[in-house]
Amino acid sequence: MSSEQNVNYLNCSKGFSSWFWTLDHKRLGLMYLWSTIAAMFLGGIFALTMRVELFAPGAQIVSADQFNQLFTLHGAIMVFLVIIPSVPAALGNFVLPMMLGAKDVAFPKLNRFSYHLWLLGAIFFVSSMLATGLDTGWTFYAPYSTVHSPAYTAVVLAVFGAFILGFSSIFTGLNFVATVHKMRPPGMTWFRLPLFIWAIYATGLIQILATPVIGITMLLIAVERILEIGIFNPALGGDPVLFQHMFWFYSHPAVYIMILPAMGVMSELFSTFARKKIFGYSFIAMSSVAIAVVSFIVWGHHMFVSGQSPLVSIVFSAMTFFVAIPTAIKIFSWVATLYKGSINMATPMIYAMGFLWLFGIGGLTGLWLTTLETDIHLHDTYFVVAHFHFVMVGSALMGFLGGIHYWWPKMFGRMYPERKGQVAAVGLIVGFNVTFLPQFVAGTQGMPRRYFDYAERFEIYNQISTFGAFLMGLSLLTILIYLIRSIKRGKLAPANPWGGATLEWHTAPIPDPHNFDNAPQVGDPYDMEIFKWDETEKGYVPVNPVPGLPYIAQPKADSGDSH
Amino acid sequence: MIPKMLSFFHFLPQDGEGDFFFPAQASNLAKFNDWLFYYILIVSAVFFFAIMLSAGYFSWKYHKSRCPEPQPSPSHSNTIEFVWSVIPTIFLAYMFWQGFVGFMNRQNPPADAYQVHAQGQKWSWIFQYPDGTESNVLHLPLNRPIEVSLGSNDVLHSLFIPAFRTKMDAVPGRLTSLWFTPTMIGEFEIFCAEYCGTEHSSMITTCKVETQAEFDAWLEEAGDFISKLPPVEAGKRVFAMKGCAACHTVDGAVGIGPTFKGSFGTERKLTDGSKVTMDYDYVYESLMDPQAKLREGFPPVMPTFQGQMDDEKIRVLVEYLKTL
């Protein structure tokens, strides 16, 4: 049954204004998707330019100032424009209401306003890039960004850009938390929510509670730059370490805004592709919220050598170890989910395996940076660069790409090319490891971070890393190309190609504008038996469908509470 | 490239030379730091390979081609969850404890530590010794505890000596400190580890560890070099020590600041269009208040040397500039 004729959310209205002024969460999700992918490639180009520059000691293609602008904008664009909105806003917007069987998020107009704020913030960032070029590092550390940086207009523009993007993130978080609290269908208790929604809910809490502080910090930088109020300027009695406290109070929870949604995607992938109920559902759900809470009491581990007092450093170091426990529980539970399953190694599952590898290394290398003794040698070296790339780019990118491939049939009604997907995924993971594993060793050998030019003995590590960076860039380009081609040329996708049991797979191959005519019956989100493989359909069909609604599966009668 | 890769094989740290992960162990802090690093490496490697091997094995054994239907298996068990929470916690607690012990050792320098002050400024370090001598290179006596107090004239800098495994930010507006005992003779790199602007990556100097005798000889000789050396030579030393070379070149090349090659005594254009001859008064005033008469076409980034250069040093500096 081809999915082209009937009206769905893609062809129900045409034209720019029907997309730009849409209130439909699915269209907003798609627009976020393409915007964040575009910003990711822009940031990627900066990264590749830096890698070419760092291929050998001495100046290759850019000057010192240009290099400083490159790493600043690479960091700022990737953090504020790409990785914070990517999984929650792009995939979350598209999937969350459908997973809840709802028609839309709680505040559709606010959702649209968030996307428009994202665009405005992006314009501010690009204009700051074109003005004088921001060279303060994405962290805007105080006396340099507020007083000494020559890029006056760029700092003010970028700071307002970050302020606006902060509100875009707050409103997204606000929307999701309100939707999960108030718009769950009857029968969907908190412990029958899919784990992706738990992760998005925990991320929403962090977005609400942490982002305002970066808003006020950015405003203070702008006011400090324009009116010289001197709160962070030591020449006027201010305190630069106070800026670091205010900055990292947001920025550490922000890294959990980046990783938690990816973990949510992973819970869905492991369970669906192993055709098995997720192992330790309540532990994973509680781990998401635990990580969200603990993320607020650990920010000082970024400041062990910044002049922070020893007492507070010790407390921060101890608290940071508590983050490791819920994370470990999640990873072990996912591996346990694979036990005795029937694993379908499709592209999303390769990204899930990649996530285990990359987040394994990323998370464990965090232990060196939490232990007070080893952090002093490793702080602000390439060890830290490799650590956060493994955790942020490695794991969050795996979640983003895994989620894109997993929900691609539902988004466009087309299947992506499986073989190409698997090859590109392996290429990306290998390329990533070749890029960032040598940087760990460069870091322990003492190569400092943000260096335009480095000593002779670090050359070998940078050369391998540059080679790996191009391998990564190539794989990402292939992925982009075959995904775009699959929109028109991909095989027509069935309603449920993977056999996922969450509610978004109970909609038509391409969902209609308001998702469900009437909210489907809510069962256990990981009860794989309600769908079985059907050869003709080349997808999964409900075991006993609701008469008249072929896609909606009837939950099993005795599917008691999922405890 | 081959010799470097050979270092891979002598995995455990040796005194003389670094190993795969670390540069040479040149201070008392290095041994404990490296040991703790390897402890965490082993614990992490064990857990990591446990996860990856079991994930790999499960995906091979339960691949859909081998078992098309998932067999029934428990979907939750509190005991397993409890076990794989407690066991990592034990390792983490020990990690924290060792880190805490090492950190406390770094906080309390011995009472008889030799005091050196490191003043960071945009793109060079100046090390001041108790008797007032200043130098760009950190000369240190062997096997004697050194306490380095850190300050900065403008932005955040960070004194990072990889071979000593130690690092501390130089924060403007306060004094921070670190201590260590150099245990190996030789020259070790000093990097700036906190981003501080254009020349952040060339804010590099060396730390030279000598025997006590050599150190005393150097200190005595460097002490009153102005009276001992001819003025031009002393001026050259002041030019290097104060980090002027970071922005002003002497060979005519373009730098952050104007080049001094053949510039002394000649007319110079200022930003406000007026002209001034580069004489002793202009050099003196530019050192005290750099932005007063700013040369045209150059950024106002020169720090002030108010209170850091006495007239003697300026006199010999001008002598040196005359010879360029």
Next chain:
Amino acid sequence: MSEAHAHPEHVAHHFDTAEQQFETGKFGMWIFLLTEILFFSGLFVVYSTLRNNNPEVFAYAANHLDTDLGAINTVVLLISSFTFALGVRNAMLGQRKALTVNLLITFLCAGAFMGIKYQEYTHKYHEGLLWSGAEHSVFKEDLSKVLPSVREHSAHGHTNAIADAEAMTPEFRREVGLFFAIYFCLTGLHGIHVLLGMVLIGWLIRRNARGDFGPHNFGAIDFGALYWHIVDLIWIFLFPLLYLIA
């Protein structure tokens, strides 16, 4: 389910009942208020660190502030909160005219608050009681840079700031400059929120005149009141922290 009975006219399509819409709206508004609290918490942290490190500077600088004006402002804001709460009650009971009156009183009180604040700011500007980075400030680190106009104006101002400034050490002067920096940040940001509140009240008055609000559609008024009460709440903490340091 929602097709069972006629979909109430002012309930959005994705909500099932009016009550769910109101509850979700209130919940969303409360979350927005959280972000306002966290937003101001940044400045309260700066205030607390400055005060904790040099309490005597704060005690000294506070007598340059006019506590009477601060008290009047507090009373004005409390009354405006009261009238807005009355307005919410009127909206629930459908008394449209009383709602308009209450909203107008709230608007006028907000205007009075801004008027008093404007008066305070101009007084400080002329007296030179500003952060040390400001051109017009008296508390510059080296007093040679104080503008002559500010110098003589504050000489015969009633607080005679220039004499005090000369009596201080440069470090003390810098700290007093920081006090005024955080004073203007806190009260300035709060003032901006009061202005935004006035715009909001104006929009509510216009919508009320159009007859949008009734007993079962008063959400906007209730949420506007919540916003206004949080602005008042922040001033309740600002007033003692800034004005009443013994």
Next chain:
Amino acid sequence: MSSDSHGHGIGHVVPIKTLLGVLIALLLLTGLTYWTGRMDFHGWDLKIAMVIATVKASLVCLIFMHLKWDKPLNAILFFIALIFVGIFLAYTVTDTFEYEMNVDALLESQR
């Protein structure tokens, strides 16, 4: 939603007497804090001022902002925000207090 009021059971109408009572209480408390502000309790001023401000704030929250009659979820959220502000304050103020001596050390060395 308690729907004792004759509204359509969506909002709870607060009687005028309660609102007026709260206003008077707030005005009295403002007078009190203004008066105590002038006097010197050597060291206790800040704490007294904060206690009075908290009482006023809770009055505004419970009555004017309906927290007393709303679903407890809104109150819990409000309380969570205050906890996180508390964490932020505690860490930062402790740290700036601890490293204050480094700043003083520099001022000594320059004098």
